[in-house]
């Protein structure tokens with residue numbers, strides 16, 4: 437056996453070289469250097485909690501100006517048919533595991549399948565990403581103050597320390613936007629929101645404006661450190677908007693029906709956009725279907741991995757659709773199944789059943805307010821409008837399932853179930869398929885599972901994943 441012995445002297449000179457290198461690296465950090473390319477793009481995911489579809493000006497709301505967010509969205513790709521789940525916790529687990537909650541929960545409950553639950557960090561870890569997360573995703577309603585600047589400060593530290601020969605995955609979680617703490621909003625923002633006549637909405641608007649400025653600052657740091665040049669930025673909310681008792685108080689899901697916790701469009705149709713100078717066709721609205729499950733395989737592919745190797749995923753790699761306006765591989769969205777309440781979308785059609793009726797809600801503006809406000813300039817087609825259907829049949833899904841063409845009728849005004857019984861039947865079939873799959877995965881034995889994944893290369897990936905799972909010490913990488 438040959439053993440290499442390093443003499444004391446060599447050790448010394450090696451350490452001198454190391455110190456030299458370290459100093460050099462420190463000097464070179466924080467500036468864009470075209471010779472220092474990460475092997476894969478940096479990926480920055482920004483989660484925005486409690487923000488509604490209509491709380492940004494790029495979707496046409498003239499009430500709350502969001503110039504920084506608009507700039508990124510308008511120069512990137514606005515995901516017009518993007519869905520999360522109706523529930524914050526479910527969305528977080530969907531995003532992290534690439535599994536729909538009906539499958540994720542089952543696999544967590546049954547111990548034997550638990551070993552297939554890898555999350556996005558595991559996948560990025562095998563691609564040798566530097567993984568950082570700042571801010572907490574906290575789905576509970578806590579009384580933590582609104583602290584976007586803390587989050588930005590932490591993100592800044594991470595970005596300034598990043599050596600650009602490594603690929604960075606940074607997740608930035610902005611805090612909840614609850615209108616309960618007016619004292620947390622600097623006067624400056626309240627003054628800017630002074631035209632909003634509803635007190636709680638004014639406070640909420642103040643938070644959004646502060647958040648918008650924080651987002652602008654984040655992009656500025658990304659630019660200054662040169663990271664933006666090789667980065668892909670993904671922005672997502674974690675549910676549709678929240679509907680409180682009073683729609684002047686809370687985020688606005690206009691023009692959709694319902695809010696979080698419901699199976700109406702307002703519950704899961706969410707704010708999402710992507711920015712990168714690598715995007716082939718940007719400055720547009722994308723109509724490709726995207727579900728929050730899709731980020732894991734999509735990000736894994738961007739990180740140089742093979743999205744087909746993602747284990748038991750409900751997600752799909754939707755990058756070609758985002759990047760190049762190709763058709764999205766996704767044809768179906770499962771909004772959720774909760775007892776006899778369920779909704780599914782296939783192509784443009786959505787079937788909703790068991791859910792309680794909710795009325796349409798207007799944009800939260802005071803009477804005549806719109807007349808005094810300048811309409812924001814938006815990318816073509818980014819403001820949704822709902823047609824009037826004078827002869828529309830209403831929808832009470834707790835009495836009878838309803839069918840909508842949500843591409844052209846996103847407000848769920850015109851229930852076409854009566855006219856299209858075959859489509860209702862087809863979608864009911866799809867829904868039942870999902871409903872049984874929730875049980876099916878639960879019952880599958882380990883042997884069956886192994887047969888499904890007998891592909892050798894996949895097994896190798898799994899072994900690598902097992903290894904990385906062991907070496908990943910989260911407490912060390914959390915910031």
Ligand SMILES: *[C@@H]1O[C@H](CO)[C@@H](O)[C@H](O)[C@H]1NC(C)=O
Nearest residue numbers: 486522523524577678696697
């Ligand atoms: C909707 O979101 C609000 C605010 O985050 C939360 O208080 C509420 O519990 C959520 N509702 C449901 C049904 O998830």
Ligand SMILES: *[C@@H]1O[C@H](CO)[C@@H](O)[C@H](O)[C@H]1NC(C)=O
Nearest residue numbers: 773775776777778867868871
């Ligand atoms: C899903 O299946 C369960 C039984 O396994 C049933 O009770 C429930 O009503 C089904 N839901 C729908 C929406 O079909």
